[in-house]
Amino acid sequence: MNNMLLGVIDATTYHDGLKELFLHRSLAAIPFAGRYRLIDFILSNMVNSGIVSVAIFPKYQYRSLMDHLGSGKNWDLNRKRDGLFFFPSPNLDSPHKGIGSFNHFAANMDYFYRSRQEYALISNCFTVFNMDFQPVLDRHINTGCDITVICKEEQSLEMFLVKKSLLIELISTRDETGYTCMCDVVADQDYNNYTLCTYEYTGSYVAIDSIETYFQANMKLLQAQTWKDLFLKDQPIYTKVKDEPPTRYLTGSSVRNSIIANGCRIEGTVENSIISRGVVIGKGTVVRNSIIMQKCEIEENCVLESAILDKDVKVQPNTSLIGTEENPFVVRKGTVQGALMNS
Amino acid sequence: MGKKNCVAMLLAGGQGSRLNSLTKNLAKPAVPFGGKYRIIDFALSNCTNSGIDTVGVLTQYQPLVLNSYIGIGSAWDLDRKDGGVTVLPPYSASSEVKWYTGTASAIYQNLNYLEQYDPEYVLILSGDHIYKMDYDLMLEYHKNKGADATISVIEVPWHEASRFGIMNTNDELNIIEFDEKPANPKNNLASMGIYIFNWSVLKRLLREDDLNHTSSHDFGKDIIPQMLKDECKLFAYPFKGYWKDVGTVESLWEANMDLLEENSELSLFDYDWRIYSVNSNHPPQYISPDAAVSQSLINEGCIIEGDIHKSVLFQGVTVGNGTVIRESVVMPGAVVGKNVLIEKAIVPPDINIPDGTVIRSLDGKIVLVTEDMLELLAN
Numbered sequence: 001m002n003n004m005l006l007g008v009i010d011a012t013t014y015h016d017g018l019k020e021l022f023l024h025r026s027l028a029a030i031p032f033a034g035r036y037r038l039i040d041f042i043l044s045n046m047v048n049s050g051i052v053s054v055a056i057f058p059k060y061q062y063r064s065l066m067d068h069l070g071s072g073k074n075w076d077l078n079r080k081r082d083g084l085f086f087f088p089s090p091n092l093d094s095p096h097k098g099i100g101s102f103n104h105f106a107a108n109m110d111y112f113y114r115s116r117q118e119y120a121l122i123s124n125c126f127t128v129f130n131m132d133f134q135p136v137l138d139r140h141i142n143t144g145c146d147i148t149v150i151c152k153e154e155q156s157l158e159m160f161l162v163k164k165s166l167l168i169e170l171i172s173t174r175d176e177t178g179y180t181c182m183c184d185v186v187a188d189q190d191y192n193n194y195t196l197c198t199y200e201y202t203g204s205y206v207a208i209d210s211i212e213t214y215f216q217a218n219m220k221l222l223q224a225q226t227w228k229d230l231f232l233k234d235q236p237i238y239t240k241v242k243d244e245p246p247t248r249y250l251t252g253s254s255v256r257n258s259i260i261a262n263g264c265r266i267e268g269t270v271e272n273s274i275i276s277r278g279v280v281i282g283k284g285t286v287v288r289n290s291i292i293m294q295k296c297e298i299e300e301n302c303v304l305e306s307a308i309l310d311k312d313v314k315v316q317p318n319t320s321l322i323g324t325e326e327n328p329f330v331v332r333k334g335t336v337q338g339a340l341m342n343s
Numbered sequence: 344m345g346k347k348n349c350v351a352m353l354l355a356g357g358q359g360s361r362l363n364s365l366t367k368n369l370a371k372p373a374v375p376f377g378g379k380y381r382i383i384d385f386a387l388s389n390c391t392n393s394g395i396d397t398v399g400v401l402t403q404y405q406p407l408v409l410n411s412y413i414g415i416g417s418a419w420d421l422d423r424k425d426g427g428v429t430v431l432p433p434y435s436a437s438s439e440v441k442w443y444t445g446t447a448s449a450i451y452q453n454l455n456y457l458e459q460y461d462p463e464y465v466l467i468l469s470g471d472h473i474y475k476m477d478y479d480l481m482l483e484y485h486k487n488k489g490a491d492a493t494i495s496v497i498e499v500p501w502h503e504a505s506r507f508g509i510m511n512t513n514d515e516l517n518i519i520e521f522d523e524k525p526a527n528p529k530n531n532l533a534s535m536g537i538y539i540f541n542w543s544v545l546k547r548l549l550r551e552d553d554l555n556h557t558s559s560h561d562f563g564k565d566i567i568p569q570m571l572k573d574e575c576k577l578f579a580y581p582f583k584g585y586w587k588d589v590g591t592v593e594s595l596w597e598a599n600m601d602l603l604e605e606n607s608e609l610s611l612f613d614y615d616w617r618i619y620s621v622n623s624n625h626p627p628q629y630i631s632p633d634a635a636v637s638q639s640l641i642n643e644g645c646i647i648e649g650d651i652h653k654s655v656l657f658q659g660v661t662v663g664n665g666t667v668i669r670e671s672v673v674m675p676g677a678v679v680g681k682n683v684l685i686e687k688a689i690v691p692p693d694i695n696i697p698d699g700t701v702i703r704s705l706d707g708k709i710v711l712v713t714e715d716m717l718e719l720l721a722n
């Protein structure tokens with residue numbers, strides 16, 4: 001990519017619908033597919049497209065996001081020059097609606113002034129996809145458009161490519177224009193002079209905005225085609241690596257149509273489920289159509305159906321946790337679920 | 344460079360010729376083990392878990408994979424400002440290239456490396472063994488005994504004792520005699536190839552040994568016997584726990600199978616003594632609706648559509664529909680087609696096993712799959 005593009009990730013998004021999973025972390029840091037966080041997809045796509053300078057603008061509860069990203073080493077972004085930048089919002093209370101808050105950017109103008117890159121790609125943090133941005137930049141330059149919006153079937157993916165100089169102009173004139181974010185600029189295109197182009201993304205994607213879409217997106221991974229579209233050998237999705245041993249299947253385990261991360265110990269039955277790193281599933285336990293996050297321990301003879309267990313949940317023996325596809329049974333991080341509590 | 348209390352020297356130059364084709368392009372310490380690791384991960388993880396932060400790794404045979412694997416040591420937290428891991432290959436000096444002709448000569452050629460840390464103690468390790476050990480406890484023992492050298496020993500079954508270097512000790516575990524592979528062992532305490540020396544003593548011994556032209560420059564054959572002759576204080580440190588030399592196809596297979604035991608002595612799930620390795624980036628494993636998996640270890644990036652029983656599968660292995668794999672080890676990136684049967688075998692990395700292939704032992708020995716073998720089977 002010849003180092004022409006800055007990556008700008010808006011990690012401030014908050015969805016009421018994801019509240020229970022959201023209590024301890026920003027949307028960007030929500031676990032997905034057994035070993036990833038949502039931000040891994042956009043971040044890996046940027047890195048795989050040759051972007052070497054990425055700025056992340058978080059707001060709510062960013063401790064787990066910072067813990068996840070660290071120095072950026074896992075994305076090869078721990079560079080002497082450029083690399084990974086982290087710009088938490090100084091205005092905790094100011095509400096804003098769309099992707100790429102100009103107020104938030106304005107507090108960190110030095111990043112835009114000091115970087116050498118000529119263009120900027122501004123993206124949300126909650127889209128699960130695998131995309132090369134090089135062709136977007138090529139098209140943007142060839143068409144001479146001011147703003148290129150990445151779309152899928154005419155639906156905006158809330159990703160924008162602009163010249164950095166234009167972005168700086170938009171940020172500095174935000175009080176006069178009344179534009180608070182990139183979405184405002186795009187929505188107002190009939191009244192401003194900026195030319196707008198769209199770039200059609202042909203792959204598959206899911207934007208996570210509710211427990212329901214989250215659950216469905218995870219379940220969709222069990223279809224071979226989704227899997228193949230998302231996890232490309234030449235464009236891998238990177239994440240924070242852990243030193244977990246391989247997963248251990250014990251006598252009596254029965255596993256079908258599931259995605260299992262490393263470090264699990266499985267003695268029970270698992271069907272149509274996503275099991276994250278370091279999960280223990282006891283003897284006689286059945287887990288169906290569920291998402292089990294990191295380090296959960298499900299003891300013996302439990303039944304879990306259409307459940308989402310956040311990290312570090314302990315389920316005592318003989319417990320049933322039953323939800324439906326439309327309304328999954330969501331269990332909060334670090335809680336203990338017992339048979340007596342649910343009887 | 345700061346002074347270090349104890350520096351480890353890890354001998355990783357061995358060929359491991361009894362592992363046949365597995366070590367054709369690979370030093371033995373780099374051979375894959377346990378679904379995700381390489382053999383050397385155990386010694387390196389033991390170092391970092393024991394608080395040893397300065398490790399010289401002596402390489403010689405086929406070092407390419409090993410060198411790039413070790414890198415700057417960050418996988419084991421051994422990328423340090425002062426100390427850390429240093430790969431020490433043989434080098435040329437003045438007019439000659441000094442190959443490592445024996446274990447002692449390898450250390451002797453690197454006296455300069457050790458001198459820069461001026462340690463009190465030097466820990467000599469081998470990169471060929473699977474075990475978890477706290478070297479710090481051994482060092483404490485060495486200090487308490489006031490020893491010149493301490494050798495870690497393990498009780499082996501009597502009938503196997505003649506395959507090992509046997510330490511004959513008195514009641515205080517003072518070593519009084521060393522028998523290399525004795526026909527009639529007097530003892531069953533076998534040397535594990537792990538030594539702690541007082542640096543000042545070792546330095547003198549290595550210099551003298553280098554001048555001795557009849558010496559084979561080996562710790563077991565030359566240095567230890569010389570110390571006994573010199574009446575140095577030599578102690579045996581009795582180690583209890585899992586320890587295995589995975590020098591043959593058979594023992595490599597066995598050690599992998601040991602991991603599948605319900606109460607395996609060698610737990611990879613012990614978070615207080617993690618075995619670290621270079622983590623490859625793969626998506627989680629996918630177990631298809633037609634698959635069946637039991638009593639196995641399976642790593643990330645595997646796509647399983649067949650039946651896996653009592654087996655160890657490394658990262659990125661693909662297993663097709665209708666395939667049965669039993670009591671086998673399948674190394675990274677191997678692609679196993681449809682309707683294949685594999686029993687009691689080791690499948691090397693990145694090999695392609697065509698649909699319908701049958702691989703099973705005819706004589707009870709473990710099969711090491713090779714390209715040549717597959718070609719023969721195809722015809």
